[in-house]
Amino acid sequence: MSDARVTALDRLDLGASAEQAFQMDEDGFGAFYERTSRPLWLYLARTSGDARLADDLLHETYYRVLRSGTVFESDDHRRHYLFRVAANLVRDTKRRHGTEPVTAIAADDALVDGASERGAERAADRLDLQRALTQLSARERSLLWLAYVQGCSHEEIAATHGVKRASLKTLLHRAKRRLLDLLGPDARARGGA
Amino acid sequence: MVPECRHEFEVAALVRAGRWPDACEPGLRAHVADCAECREAVAVAELLLEADRGAEVHVPSAAQMWWRLAVRARLEREQAAARPVVWLQGIAAACGVGVVLTALGQVGPVLSGAAASVASRVTATVPAALPAVDLAARVPTLVVVAGALVLVGLGTTAVYLWVADE
Known part of the structure; x- marks a missing residue:
């Protein structure tokens, strides 16, 4: 269906039927999407290691969350459910395709000032991190992102990955150590305030 | 046993909120300086967040996303609604095949008898009478079969036109 052929009446009808199917109105979705789309895309891109795949999975994740029919107690609950669906999608995709075509995610030009010494240093750090992340498994990347970037609790991450809480602590600890080992002593030294 | 610190997530939350290390309690800062787990948590959180x-x-x-999701929901709904029609078409096609096979079974002996008769006339070496085929007795069956074929044809066309119109 091309946009050019869609009349205003179609659009109205489509919007109404979508609200009925998704049990959410467009404004509510818009607010939720604005808050979550960027971190979700980054999570998908980092864990799948494929920026193009992340575009497809972003659409699929929102669709599944909206069609799930789940009643969410809060926005946080909805957000965690979103990441849970995303984690499952990445895992299923990896199982189906089996490859890890890790592609670099472009750095924002506005934030990378290559001319300055600090900017060059940051760009180099980012490149090192990209390389180190490619050495980790999709699950390790997912665990690190959920724990340290999304701020999910142990219980939430354990539920997302279908592991016990005790096992999760071990997995998370290993993933953290592995990343720091791959990055070398400079990365570990960052932690010293 | 995995080393664990109850402050690890608290420290990571401070890094996420941009409150580490300056806007953090001195007590916690001192703890992090002595705790390997927390130091690693800070390092990993800073690296990932910065990236x-x-x-x-x-x-x-x-x-745009809402629009795409709405279009997809509608397409899936339409596909779900059309599924019974597709089943109906399949059943109609199977019935049609069955009727054709039955008709062939009925008409087959008549055709083969006629073919044998023609062959025998063409060869004409030994003139002989046509095999005694009682066509008059077969007429009602042929009419029923022809009627059924017409009905199946019309039914399938009607279903097709209905689906195409939808």
């Missing part, structure tokens, strides 16, 4: 902040992200706008 995310600097990443170029192009996601569709909320309106």
Whole structure:
């Protein structure tokens, strides 16, 4: 269906039927999407290691969350459910395709000032991190992102990955150590305030 | 046993909120200086957050995404609604095949008898009478079969036109 052929009446009808199917109105979705789309895309891109795949999975994740029919107690609950669906999608995709075509995610030009010494240093750090992340498994990347970037609790991450809480602590600890080992002593030294 | 610190997530939350290390309690800062787990948590959180902040992200706008999701929901709903019609078409086709096979079974002996008769006339070496085929007795069956074929044809065409119109 091309946009050019869609009349205003179609659009109205489509919007109404979508609200009925998704049990959410467009404004509510818009607010939720604005808050979550960027971190979700980054999570998908980092864990799948494929920026193009992340575009497809972003659409699929929102669709599944909206069609799930789940009643969410809060926005946080909805957000965690979103990441849970995303984690499952990445895992299923990896199982189906089996490859890890890790592609670099472009750095924002506005934030990378290559001319300055600090900017060059940051760009180099980012490149090192990209390389180190490619050495980790999709699950390790997912665990690190959920724990340290999304701020999910142990219980939430354990539920997302279908592991016990005790096992999760071990997995998370290993993933953290592995990343720091791959990055070398400079990365570990960052932690010293 | 995995080393664990109950402050690890608290420290990571401070890093996420941009409150580490300056806007953090001195007591916690002192703890982190002595705790390997917390120091690693800070290092990992800073690295990942910094990479995310600097990443170029192009996601569709909320309106675009809503529109795509709505179109997909409608297409899936239409496909679900059309599924019984597809089943009906399949059943009609199977019935049609069955009727054709039955008709062939009925007409077959008549055709083979006629073919044998023609062959015998063509060869004409030994003139002989046609095999005694009682066509008059077969007429009602042929009429029923022809009627059924017409009905199946019309039914399938009607279903097709209905689906195409939808």
